[in-house]
Every structure is written in structure tokens, then in C-alpha cells.
Amino acid sequence: MKQKRCNWKMVLYELRNINGNFMTHFFGIVFPSMMTLIFSKTIGIQVPEAARDKVLVSIVLSMSLVIPMSIMFIGYGALYSQEVEHEVPLRMRLFGFRERNLLAAKIIAHMILMTAAFAIFAVFQMITMDIPKPAASSVICLLVSLYLIGIILLVIAHSLADIFRKFGITFGITMSVYFLLMVLTGMMGISTEQLPKALQKVAATLPMTYVSNDFADFWTGGSYNFMPFIQSLLFFGAIAGILLMYAQYRNRRT
Amino acid sequence: MLLTIKQLQVKYGDQTALQINSPISFGKGERIGVIGSNGAGKTTLVKAILGLTNYDGRIITDLQPEQMAAHMQSNAYVTTMPIRRIMEMVLDTRVKENKELQELIDFFEFGNCLSKRFPALSGGQKQKFTIIMIMMQKAELTFYDEVTSGLDFETRQKLMEKMVEWYRGKEDSLVIVSHYYEELEQLADKILLLDRGRVVAFGRTDELFRTYCGDAIFILDNNRVNCSLTKEFRTLRSPNHLLAVSCRDREEEKRLLTILVNHRVNFKRSNSDIEIMSINARERFYAQGENR
Numbered sequence: 001m002k003q004k005r006c007n008w009k010m011v012l013y014e015l016r017n018i019n020g021n022f023m024t025h026f027f028g029i030v031f032p033s034m035m036t037l038i039f040s041k042t043i044g045i046q047v048p049e050a051a052r053d054k055v056l057v058s059i060v061l062s063m064s065l066v067i068p069m070s071i072m073f074i075g076y077g078a079l080y081s082q083e084v085e086h087e088v089p090l091r092m093r094l095f096g097f098r099e100r101n102l103l104a105a106k107i108i109a110h111m112i113l114m115t116a117a118f119a120i121f122a123v124f125q126m127i128t129m130d131i132p133k134p135a136a137s138s139v140i141c142l143l144v145s146l147y148l149i150g151i152i153l154l155v156i157a158h159s160l161a162d163i164f165r166k167f168g169i170t171f172g173i174t175m176s177v178y179f180l181l182m183v184l185t186g187m188m189g190i191s192t193e194q195l196p197k198a199l200q201k202v203a204a205t206l207p208m209t210y211v212s213n214d215f216a217d218f219w220t221g222g223s224y225n226f227m228p229f230i231q232s233l234l235f236f237g238a239i240a241g242i243l244l245m246y247a248q249y250r251n252r253r254t
Numbered sequence: 255m256l257l258t259i260k261q262l263q264v265k266y267g268d269q270t271a272l273q274i275n276s277p278i279s280f281g282k283g284e285r286i287g288v289i290g291s292n293g294a295g296k297t298t299l300v301k302a303i304l305g306l307t308n309y310d311g312r313i314i315t316d317l318q319p320e321q322m323a324a325h326m327q328s329n330a331y332v333t334t335m336p337i338r339r340i341m342e343m344v345l346d347t348r349v350k351e352n353k354e355l356q357e358l359i360d361f362f363e364f365g366n367c368l369s370k371r372f373p374a375l376s377g378g379q380k381q382k383f384t385i386i387m388i389m390m391q392k393a394e395l396t397f398y399d400e401v402t403s404g405l406d407f408e409t410r411q412k413l414m415e416k417m418v419e420w421y422r423g424k425e426d427s428l429v430i431v432s433h434y435y436e437e438l439e440q441l442a443d444k445i446l447l448l449d450r451g452r453v454v455a456f457g458r459t460d461e462l463f464r465t466y467c468g469d470a471i472f473i474l475d476n477n478r479v480n481c482s483l484t485k486e487f488r489t490l491r492s493p494n495h496l497l498a499v500s501c502r503d504r505e506e507e508k509r510l511l512t513i514l515v516n517h518r519v520n521f522k523r524s525n526s527d528i529e530i531m532s533i534n535a536r537e538r539f540y541a542q543g544e545n546r
Binding site: 007010016017018019020021082087088091092095 | 306320324332333387
């Protein structure tokens with residue numbers, strides 16, 4: 001039997017695999033739209049008319065971050081940690097699949113689902129909310145940022161599952177980190193400026209903070225200094241890389 | 255030769271799980287039965303060959319990992335889709351378009367399981383699922399590690415019958431790890447006997463039998479009458495409730511046979527009993543060790 005390379009059948013298999021995971025659908029597709037609706041109806045109506053558009057855009061941007069965080073982090077972590085706990089990756093390896101090819105198929109499948117979730121989210125916002133039309137460049141910036149954040153989060157979830165090798169522990173950690181990230185990056189209704197100074201510094205190292213707080217400033221066009229955001233992406237990516245290397249070191253043959 | 259093992263040592267912490275000093279070779283088309291009690295090093299050997307554990311020493315082979323197929327003791331799959339989907343992805347084919355796969359599915363009477371999810375399969379069906387995919391791999395060397403462990407007697411018998419029937423007349427190279435002597439008698443033509451991580455014996459089943467048991471053995475109930483009737487013959491080590499009498503040649507066999515028939519004693523004759531051979535090989539191995 002030849003060594004298996006990443007192909008569309010593997011991606012389709014991973015899509016079916018995701019499809020069997022209720023949590024990914026609920027938290028990645030239903031939850032962001034539902035929360036956007038709730039926040040826009042509660043917070044949105046409390047702000048003055050002049051600031052309402054910007055607040056609604058901020059809510060949409062913050063909730064769009066829930067999609068990669070739920071699909072690529074919580075959903076993937078839950079799914080993959082169950083596989084690891086039952087040694088499914090070992091079985092696949094014995095069938096001639098290399099880990100990197102399996103991971104590539106998983107990333108592609110999750111990105112396809114994330115794209116579908118973005119489309120559903122966008123259609124839902126267009127129907128239910130009256131926000132200003134974004135500039136094309138802003139949409140591209142947002143999507144690229146969300147995909148990059150999503151891939152980094154998936155690598156972190158993958159590494160955590162490989163380190164702890166138990167569904168319960170991995171799910172507990174990813175859920176805790178998920179809510180911590182939401183609080184730190186201003187997605188839970190508390191803005192970053194309201195946090196203590198030390199936590200503000202931590203929030204500044206997270207790319208989600210910039211998407212949630214700053215991207216509304218150039219929603220309809222204009223300029224923006226991307227350097228702090230890029231630095232936070234690199235920092236976040238480095239954490240994911242270190243975790244992945246540690247996971248591989250921990251699981252080396254003994 | 256498909257594979258040669260030289261001076262292999264596998265350690266888990268301070269404990270030596272496997273130590274092979276004399277070279278061992280697996281030839282093309284050979285069916286090697288690996289036998290030994292718990293902790294003998296059987297699965298460790300398979301893992302070392304498959305590259306799943308670290309080892310000192312050399313495993314010389316031209317085979318790439320993907321040219322080896324392995325049915326491990328535990329084989330798990332995702333539970334989120336029907337097993338047909340898993341099978342089609344792993345084998346990179348479609349069931350309805352692959353006649354060979356259909357034939358194998360029919361042979362194992364597995365067709366009605368394809369729409370089920372893995373947890374819904376019975377123990378025997380789970381084993382069949384992996385076996386079908388392993389067989390479809392058509393690997394140069396295939397490992398079956400405790401294929402029937404955890405199965406009830408009837409399911410185990412049926413599964414082994416199917417496997418024996420499938421491999422009859424074929425030239426596949428197999429390494430079969432098992433606790434069950436009768437399974438190896440049906441499938442293996444060579445035996446590797448391990449005990450506490452050491453190689454007790456390795457060779458053709460018939461040669462090992464002649465070395466440790468003689469030309470043939472008669473197995474009787476271990477009671478006073480039978481002991482008395484066979485006292486002039488050489489007895490071998492055997493489970494306590496049995497009496498294993500060895501015959502060096504045909505003449506001796508005829509003589510014993512006459513006695514047993516005249517006294518209407520129930521017996522079983524064998525010239526390939528792996529269980530008795532293993533017990534005696536183990537005893538001789540440790541006796542020689544003590545002498546050294």
C-alpha cells in the first residue's frame with residue numbers, strides 16, 4: 001500500500017467527521033449569530049444614535065471572532081482529543097497516513113466549515129442588522145485575519161490534545177482558555193480599557209483584541225497601523241509553534 | 255529475507271522488555287507464530303518492527319513502513335460516520351466499484367455492517383472490519399496481534415476458520431501473535447517462542463516439535479492407571495491434568511498404541527502440538543540457563 005497523501009477524499013472524510021460533532025455546529029454557527037442578535041438588541045439600543053453604527057460593527061466583528069474560536073479551537077479540540085484518547089491517529093498511521101497529511105486534511109476541512117459559517121453569519125447579519133456596508137479591503141483584511149487566527153487556534157488545540165491525550169482534560173482547558181480569551185479581548189461586553197493594567201498588557205499580545213476593538217475604525221475604509229496586530233499574530237503563532245513542538249517531543253518514541 | 259533482527263533490545267525504563275541475541279530472520283511467504291505468556295515481549299517485538307517503540311540493535315529490512323500492515327490488539331476508529339465511509343477513505347476506493355473489496359466483505363459476511371458506526375459493531379465485527387482493511391492493503395508483511403482476544407469461543411473459532419480459509423494457498427508473509435496454541439497450529443509454519451523478553455525457541459514448527467517432543471506424542475488423562483501403563487515410555491512436561499507421552503519413532507509409537515487400545519484408554523495423538531512443545535522448550539531453556 002502506498003503512503004497516503006492529503007487528497008480530497010481525506011478532506012471529505014474530515015468534513016464528515018466534523019459533521020458528526022454537534023458542538024462545532026452549535027458554537028461555530030448558531031452561537032455567534034444568536035449572540036450578535038442579543039447584543040445588538042440589548043447594547044445597541046442603549047447607545048446614542050450617532051455612535052450606534054460603530055457599536056453595531058464592533059459587535060459584529062467581535063462575534064465573527066467566535067467562529068474561528070469555536071470551530072478551530074473548541075470544536076477541533078473536542079473532536080481530535082477524543083481521537084487521540086482512543087488512539088485513532090495511531091491506527092491511521094498504521095494504515096500509511098502520515099500525521100502531517102492528516103493534519104493538513106483536518107485544517108482544510110475546518111477551513112471549509114469556517115467559510116460556510118462566515119457565509120451564514122454574513123447572510124444572517126444582512127437580514128437582521130442594519131450596519132454600514134464595509135469596504136472590500138476591510139472585508140479581505142478581516143477574513144485573512146480570521147483564517148490566520150483560526151489556523152493558529154487549531155494548532156494550539158491539536159497540541160493540547162496531543163499533550164494531555166484525554167478528551168476531558170483537553171476540553172476543560174480549551175473551554176477555560178476560550179472564555180478567558182473572550183473576556184480579555186472584549187468579546188464579553190467588557191472593553192479592554194476597562195480591564196486592570198496587567199490584563200490589558202496580556203490582551204495586547206492577542207490578535208483577537210485588535211479585531212474586536214480596532215477593526216471597526218476602518219470598516220468603511222481608511223488607514224490603520226497593522227504593525228501591533230501583526231506582532232500579536234506572530235506572538236500567538238509562536239506560542240502555537242512551541243506547543244506543537246513540545247507535544248511532538250512529549251510523544252516521541254520512548 | 256524480508257527482515258532480520260540482530261541484537262535487539264527494548265527497554266521500558268530500567269526494565270528490559272525484549273532481548274534478542276541470536277539473529278532471527280523472517281522469510282518471504284513464511285507464516286510466523288509468535289507465542290508466549292503475558293509480558294513475554296510479543297507486542298513489544300511487533301511495535302519495534304513497526305517503528306512504534308525505540309530499541310537498541312538492528313532490524314534489517316528493505317520494507318518501508320507502508321509495506322507492512324498491522325492488526326493491533328486495539329484498533330479504534332472515529333465514531334462520527336458509518337464505517338463504510340472510513341473504509342473507503344482508508345482504502346482510497348469505493349465499495350460498490352471495487353469487486354475485490356466486495357468479495358472480501360462477502361467472504362467475511364460483513365455487508366450488513368457497513369452502514370453501522372464503529373461502536374455499534376460487536377467484538378467479532380470490529381475485528382473483521384480491521385482484518386478486511388488489512389487484507390486489502392496487500393502488504394509485504396502483515397502482523398496480526400491477538401486478533402481473537404476478547405472474543406467468545408464460537409466467534410473466535412469462526413473468525414479463525416475464515417482467516418485460515420482466506421490465506422490457504424496464498425503466499426502472504428504473516429506474523430501472528432497469539433495466546434491460543436490451536437490458532438497457531440492452523441496458521442503458522444514457524445514458531446517464535448518468547449518468555450520474559452527472551453527467545454526460547456525459533457524455527458519450523460515440525461522441527462521444533464521433533465527437538466522438544468520427539469516423533470509423536472500421545473496425550474492422556476493424568477491418572478494412576480495411565481501413569482502405570484506408560485511408565486516405560488518417556489513422559490514430557492504437560493499441564494497437570496494431562497499426561498504427555500513421547501515416542502521417538504514408529505516402533506515405539508506402535509507399541510504404545512497397542513497398550514492404549516488394549517486397555518481401552520482415551521488418547522489424542524499429535525505430531526504438531528504447540529502447547530506441549532512450548533512447555534518443554536521453556537523448561538529446557540531455563541534448565542540450560544541454570545547449567546550455564
